[in-house]
Each structure stands twice: as C-alpha cells, then as structure tokens.
Amino acid sequence: MSVPNDLQYTAEHEWVRLDGDVATVGITQYAADALGDVVYVDLPKVGAAMTAGAIVGEVESTKSVGELYAPLDGEVVEANDAVAAAPETINADPYGDGWLVKVRVSGTPALLSADEYRALIGG
Amino acid sequence: MSESALAPLQQSPLHAEHVALGAAFTDFGGWQMPVRYSSDLAEHHAVRTAAGIFDISHMAEISVTGADAGAFLDYALAGRLSTLPLLKAKYSLLLDEQGGIVDDLIVYASAEAEYLVVANASNRHAVVEALVARQADFEVQLSDLTEHLALIAVQGPLSRSVLEATAGLELRDDLSRGRTLDTLGYYAAMGMAFEGTSALVARTGYTGEDGFELYVDAEQAVTLWRALLAAGEPLGLVPCGLAARDTLRLEAGMPLYGHELGLSIQPSQAGLGRVVVTDKPRFVGKAAIEAGPAADARVLVGLTTEGRRAPRADYPVMLGDTEVGLITSGALSPTLGYPVAMAFVDPAVREPGTALEVDVRGTRVAATVVSLPFYQRKAAS
Numbered sequence: 483m484s485v486p487n488d489l490q491y492t493a494e495h496e497w498v499r500l501d502g503d504v505a506t507v508g509i510t511q512y513a514a515d516a517l518g519d520v521v522y523v524d525l526p527k528v529g530a531a532m533t534a535g536a537i538v539g540e541v542e543s544t545k546s547v548g549e550l551y552a553p554l555d556g557e558v559v560e561a562n563d564a565v566a567a568a569p570e571t572i573n574a575d576p577y578g579d580g581w582l583v584k585v586r587v588s589g590t591p592a593l594l595s596a597d598e599y600r601a602l603i604g605g
Numbered sequence: 606m607s608e609s610a611l612a613p614l615q616q617s618p619l620h621a622e623h624v625a626l627g628a629a630f631t632d633f634g635g636w637q638m639p640v641r642y643s644s645d646l647a648e649h650h651a652v653r654t655a656a657g658i659f660d661i662s663h664m665a666e667i668s669v670t671g672a673d674a675g676a677f678l679d680y681a682l683a684g685r686l687s688t689l690p691l692l693k694a695k696y697s698l699l700l701d702e703q704g705g706i707v708d709d710l711i712v713y714a715s716a717e718a719e720y721l722v723v724a725n726a727s728n729r730h731a732v733v734e735a736l737v738a739r740q741a742d743f744e745v746q747l748s749d750l751t752e753h754l755a756l757i758a759v760q761g762p763l764s765r766s767v768l769e770a771t772a773g774l775e776l777r778d779d780l781s782r783g784r785t786l787d788t789l790g791y792y793a794a795m796g797m798a799f800e801g802t803s804a805l806v807a808r809t810g811y812t813g814e815d816g817f818e819l820y821v822d823a824e825q826a827v828t829l830w831r832a833l834l835a836a837g838e839p840l841g842l843v844p845c846g847l848a849a850r851d852t853l854r855l856e857a858g859m860p861l862y863g864h865e866l867g868l869s870i871q872p873s874q875a876g877l878g879r880v881v882v883t884d885k886p887r888f889v890g891k892a893a894i895e896a897g898p899a900a901d902a903r904v905l906v907g908l909t910t911e912g913r914r915a916p917r918a919d920y921p922v923m924l925g926d927t928e929v930g931l932i933t934s935g936a937l938s939p940t941l942g943y944p945v946a947m948a949f950v951d952p953a954v955r956e957p958g959t960a961l962e963v964d965v966r967g968t969r970v971a972a973t974v975v976s977l978p979f980y981q982r983k984a985a986s
Contacts, residue, residue, distance in 0.1 A: 515629065518848055519646040521937045522913045540966075542914065544645055544936050545848050547966070573644070 483603065484511045486577055490591075491599035494551040497577060498593055505591070507553055508581040509541060509572065512603045517543040520569040525550075525561040525582055532556050532585055534592070539582070541572065550582065554591035560584040617662040618755050618826040626844055634726025636663035638847055645848035649939045652812050652853055655841030656761030658833055659850055665729035666750045666820065667736065669720045677743035678712065678720060680888050681736055683872065683881040689714040692782065694792040694809055698872055698880050699724075699735055704893030705868035706875070708732050709860065711809060713794055721805070721820070723756075725862045739889060755826030759833060760816030760853075762982070763840045768806070768817055770836035774799050774829070786817075800828055811850060813857025814982055852936050855945060858907060858978030864918060864933040865905055865947055871898045874949070875905045876977070903930060903949035907977040908963070910970045913937055916946040916963040923962045923969065929954050932963060938979060945979045946972075 489497045495513035499506040514520065522542040532538055532552035539550035561583050565571050572580040594602065614637040617623070623630070628639035639660065641648060651657045669678060675687030684697040691714050699707040708728035713721040724732040729751060736747055759767050765786050768774060776785060780796030780803050789795060794807035802822055810816035821829050834842065851861070860866050865875055871894065872881050881894055910916055915937045922930030935946030946963070954961060959974040 518641055519644050521646075522915075524914075542937075544649075544852050544915075544939065545640075547917065570646075 483515075484577070485596050485600050485603075487596045489577065489596060490593035491596065492551065492553045492593060493602060494549075494553075496551060496553045498553050498591070500587070500591075503587050504559065505554060505556065505585045505587050506581050507583050507585060508576055509548070509550070510599070511576045513541075513548065514573050514576045514580070517541060517548050518545050519543055520572045523566050523569050523572070523582070525566060526558050528558050528561055530558045532558060541569075552585075553593060554585065554587055555589045556585040556587040558583050559586050615663070617660050618823040619660045619662060619757075619830050622827060622830055623660065623844075628844070628846060631847060633847055634663055634729075636726055638663055639844070641846040641848045642844045645846065645852070646939050648843055648845040648849035649852050651841060651843045652761045652814055652845060652849065653940055654762070656759060656763040656767050656837055657812075657843055657845035657849065658830070658837060659758040659760065659845050660755075660830070661758050661818075661850075662755045662823075662826065663726035664751075664756050665724040665726060665732065666754050666756070667722045667724065667733060668715075668748045668750055669722060669736070669745055670718060670748070671743070671745035672718060673743040674718050674720055674745050677740060677745045678722075679885055680743070681739040682710070682712070683888065683890065683894075684712075685882040685885060686712050686714075686720065689720075691717065692784075692794045694794055694807055696792075696880060698877065699732055700872070700881075700888075700890030700894070701735075701868065702890060702893065703868075704871045704890045704896075704898075706862075706866045706870055706872060707735055707868065709862055709866055713805070713807065715794070715805060721750075728862060735889075753823055755821050755823050755829075757819045757821070757826070757830060757833065758810055758816060759819070759837070759842070760810045760812040761814050761842075763837075763842070764814070764816045766840055767833060767837040767842050770840070771832045772836065773832055774804070777803075800825055804829065811857075811859055812853035813859070813978065813980055814853075851934075852939055855934050855936055855947070856938050856940055856978065856980035858947070860905070860947075861934060870949075871902070874898055874902055901952060904952055904955050905933070906930075906948055906950050906955050907975045907979060908932075908935075908946045908948055908961070908972045909975050909979070910944040910946065910963055910972045912970055913944065914965050914968070914970060915944040916948070916965060916970070916972070920966075921964045922948050922950055922972065923964055924954055929961065940980050947977070950974070
C-alpha cells in the first residue's frame with residue numbers, strides 16, 4: 483500500500499502536499515482501494531472556505547459513498563475538473579493526477595506524518 | 606443476540622486462491638469473501654461482454670431426501686416442488702406463517718426423491734431451523750451440506766465456451782442423461798465428471814447473462830477453479846467479486862435478501878406473487894398469503910434517476926413534500942451509464958412513467974418509475 487513519505491495525512495484518509503501556503507489535497511490509495519472504482523466526485527467550488535474536519539465533498543464508487551473532509555483551514559483556489567470528468571483517475575493515480583482540490587492555507591494545519599498514517603491503517 | 610457477531614468468519618475452500626489473486630475481502634453473511642480482485646467495473650463489464658468466475662461457496666446447500674421429499678417441500682416452501690422434473694431447478698421462497706419471506710431459494714431436483722435447497726449464507730440457520738420445524742409429518746432426512754460443497758459460478762456470453770474448454774470437466778452419459786452444455790436449458794442441470802468425482806452443473810445465475818453454476822466437493826474446488834480460470838483466461842474470463850455480482854444482479858432486476866426481500870415483505874409486494882402456488886391444500890403462510898398484504902402496502906418498482914449520483918438503500922422517495930417510498934438498492938449502472946435503483950413505493954405511484962424524486966443526501970434528484978429489469982441480454986443467436 484503506497485503511502486509516500488513526502489506527504490502529510492489525515493485520519494479520514496486524505497493526503498496533503500504543502501507547497502508554500504498552498505496545499506494540494508487528495509484521497510489516499512488506501513481510501514481509493516477501499517471504495518472501489520470511483521464513479522462520481524463532488525468537489526467544493528473555487529472560493530469556498532474550508533474548516534478542518536468539515537465535510538466539503540463526496541467521492542462515490544459503485545458500492546459506497548465516501549465523504550471528503552477538509553484536512554485544514556483555508557480557501558479553495560482550484561478544483562480538479564479533470565477528475566470530476568474522469569473519476570477513475572482517483573483509483574489509477576491517487577497521489578498524482580487524481581488530486582482533488584488546492585487550498586490556500588490559513589493557520590497551521592495539524593496533520594499526520596506518513597509513519598503515523600501507516601500505523602493508522604495497519605500497514 | 607450477538608452470537609453471529611462473535612462467531613469467527615467462515616472461509617471458502619478457495620480462500621487461498623483469492624489471496625493469491627490479490628482479492629480484497631468483505632464480510633458477507635458470516636463469510637469472508639472476495640469483494641473485488643482488481644476493478645469492480647472491469648469485472649462487471651467482463652461478465653457482460655465475455656465471462657466472469659465467482660466463488661459463491663458461502664451459499665448454503667441443504668439436501669432433502671426421502672420418500673416424502675417432494676410433498677414436504679410443497680408444504681414447507683411457497684412453490685410446488687413435487688412435480689419438478691429430475692435435474693430441473695426452480696426459484697422458490699420460504700415463508701413464515703405471516704407470509705413474510707424468510708429466504709429466497711433455488712431448489713434442484715438433484716436425484717430421485719432428492720432435492721438440493723440452496724439458500725443465502727445469511728439465512729442458512731433460519732432456513733435449516735424452519736425446515737427442521739416443518740418436517741414432523743414427513744418421511745424426510747435433512748442434511749446441511751454447506752461445508753462439504755463449493756459453488757463456483759461462470760457467467761457471461763462466453764461461459765459455455767469456458768466450460769467446454771476446461772480440462773478434466775467431461776460429459777459422461779450416466780451423469781448427463783443425454784444433455785450437453787449446448788442443449789442444457791435455463792434452470793436445468795446435469796452431472797459432469799470432474800477428476801474422478803461428479804459435479805452438478807446448472808444453467809443458473811444471478812447476473813442477467815447466460816451462465817452456469819457448478820456444485821463440487823469442497824476437496825475438488827481448488828482444482829476446478831484453476832482449471833476454469835486456465836481455460837477461460839484466453840477468452841477474457843476474469844475472477845469477479847461480490848461488488849460486481851451486486852451491480853450485475855441489480856441491472857438484471859434480481860432481488861437481494863435484506864434489501865428487496867425480508868420478513869416484513871409478502872411475495873406479491875416484491876413482484877414474486879407468481880412464485881407462490883396458492884392452490885396447494887396447505888403450506889406455511891397460506892392463510893396470510895390468501896388474505897394478502899394491506900391494500901396500501903408498498904410495492905417494489907424500478908427507478909432511474911438523472912445525473913450520476915446513485916440512490917442508495919434507505920434514501921427517501923418523494924412526491925412533492927410527501928415521502929412515498931424508500932430505496933432498497935441502487936448504483937450508477939456500469940452497463941447503462943445512468944443510476945438505477947429499486948424501491949418500495951406506495952401503490953399510487955407504482956406505474957411506469959411516474960415522475961418522482963429521490964432525496965440523495967439532502968439533494969432532490971429527478972426519478973422515473975420504470976419496468977424491471979433495467980438490463981436484458983440479447984437473445985442467444
């Protein structure tokens with residue numbers, strides 16, 4: 483199970499790549515595998531405010547619905563329209579082309595390290 | 606009543622095969638079974654276009670033997686099984702005294718004075734208990750064979766070619782009684798020789814495609830599974846999990862116990878009135894079935910919805926501000942490309958074409974009542 487060391491994580495199975503004050507957010511391979519083939523995503527709009535822990539979107543497979551939790555406080559600056567059009571990208575490349583939103587971060591996020599996330603998923 | 610929650614999960618005789626194939630597992634009816642091997646969409650499409658192989662060894666098999674076996678099943682079940690010809694199968698229901706559905710079943714006339722009753726894993730004990738409780742007046746022996754049998758389904762338009770190419774699976778006149786895989790009818794069965802034993806091969810399934818289900822001794826399961834996979838892979842056969850099985854059966858409009866069927870549901874509400882033979886002198890549930898459900902009892906319908914967000918079990922079905930039903934199963938149909946669902950709705954809104962809405966997690970989605978099934982395969986050419 484891939485858990486890249488250069489990313490940070492949440493207990494709700496999101497990953498975060500911090501680059502200055504912009505965070506790229508997606509769901510982990512563990513989450514994508516658990517959902518099965520993703521067939522629909524509902525992403526927050528550009529400009530939407532995010533509060534860490536709030537539900538901001540949905541990732542839906544044929545079998546189930548996963549909620550997307552905001553991993554940190556901030557404002558959405560970009561949503562991945564390509565993933566909305568081709569949701570299977572999330573399964574194929576969860577840490578790359580399958581990213582979901584970019585967020586301008588406010589405050590200091592509280593996230594898990596790769597090791598902490600690995601421990602959480604028992605991997 | 607947490608007995609079942611404490612019991613360890615049972616594993617199929619094919620469990621190690623699934624692990625080696627990289628399956629993800631789910632708990633299903635007390636069993637740990639593959640939910641998918643790679644992609645549930647790819648597995649679904651393989652069954653619609655080529656073939657898929659499923660391990661469904663979690664299904665329960667109960668043999669009913671003895672001079673009164675047919676008469677006993679006529680009393681214990683909703684259908685008339687005593688006249689079922691040898692090596693034919695029949696879909697049936699086990700009802701309680703209130704006419705509620707304890708389980709849905711496939712019954713095979715497997716030999717002279719011998720029937721094989723196939724039940725859902727989650728209802729195995731309820732079915733065995735009910736059959737035992739109903740046997741008092743009859744000369745029958747019941748035997749739960751679940752742990753001794755493996756059940757492998759091969760489904761899809763190329764499934765016959767897969768079986769014909771399978772090494773070691775052979776026609777033998779004394780077992781097949783003149784039938785061949787080519788001539789075997791839907792809901793008919795025959796014996797075939799496999800590795801020195803016999804397998805019961807039935808043209809049945811739960812996918813809406815042509816296909817076969819193979820009942821074999823648990824000891825032979827691994828050999829047969831590998832032989833089927835080896836023969837099928839060049840034809841596009843892939844191993845399929847329960848996720849694909851669920852979307853396939855949903856598209857085919859087939860009910861799943863616990864969703865479309867349950868103790869509080871009479872057969873006619875689920876569109877299964879034809880399964881109940883009411884002119885039998887007696888059977889469990891007869892009085893309740895003859896009285897029928899209340900006139901305003903909800904009935905099962907198909908729904909299609911707009912957009913791509915699928916209705917899911919327990920979502921409300923709305924007409925204006927009034928809740929007129931509840932979703933029982935739903936998914937974005939992999940074959941059709943739009944959401945399909947089944948729901949119990951008030952009789953007033955059951956007619957195909959009726960415009961309704963589904964409350965999908967707080968958002969109203971336009972829905973239309975449609976006839977079942979959603980998907981029907983083209984007639985064999």
